[in-house]
Amino acid sequence: MSLSNDLRLWEADLEKLLLELRELRQRAANLEEQNQILREKVAAENIRGEGLESLSHLYDEGFHVCHAHFAQQREEDCLFCLSLLHQVDAPENKTGE
Numbered sequence: 001m002s003l004s005n006d007l008r009l010w011e012a013d014l015e016k017l018l019l020e021l022r023e024l025r026q027r028a029a030n031l032e033e034q035n036q037i038l039r040e041k042v043a044a045e046n047i048r049g050e051g052l053e054s055l056s057h058l059y060d061e062g063f064h065v066c067h068a069h070f071a072q073q074r075e076e077d078c079l080f081c082l083s084l085l086h087q088v089d090a091p092e093n094k095t096g097e
Ligand SMILES: [Zn+2]
Pocket: 064, 065, 066, 069, 074, 078, 079, 080, 081
């Protein structure tokens, strides 16, 4: 008697869980879709970030990264290079707040 009662309650719980599971699956599918879009965005951002990083690296190695003297060896700090690196860097700092 009590067992069949328990079973009925358990069945109701199970139905509720299955319903929730279906909802979660739908949500997971939606998230997966969003995730894919975000992943593509992040990949694009990384390419941008890597580009800037290698430019900074190139500059630190002693080469110009500015348009006028790109890839030429520099004797001292170049304001064009610095402003270029700083310019590209600035919006990143803002979003990082
Ligand atoms: Zn330069």
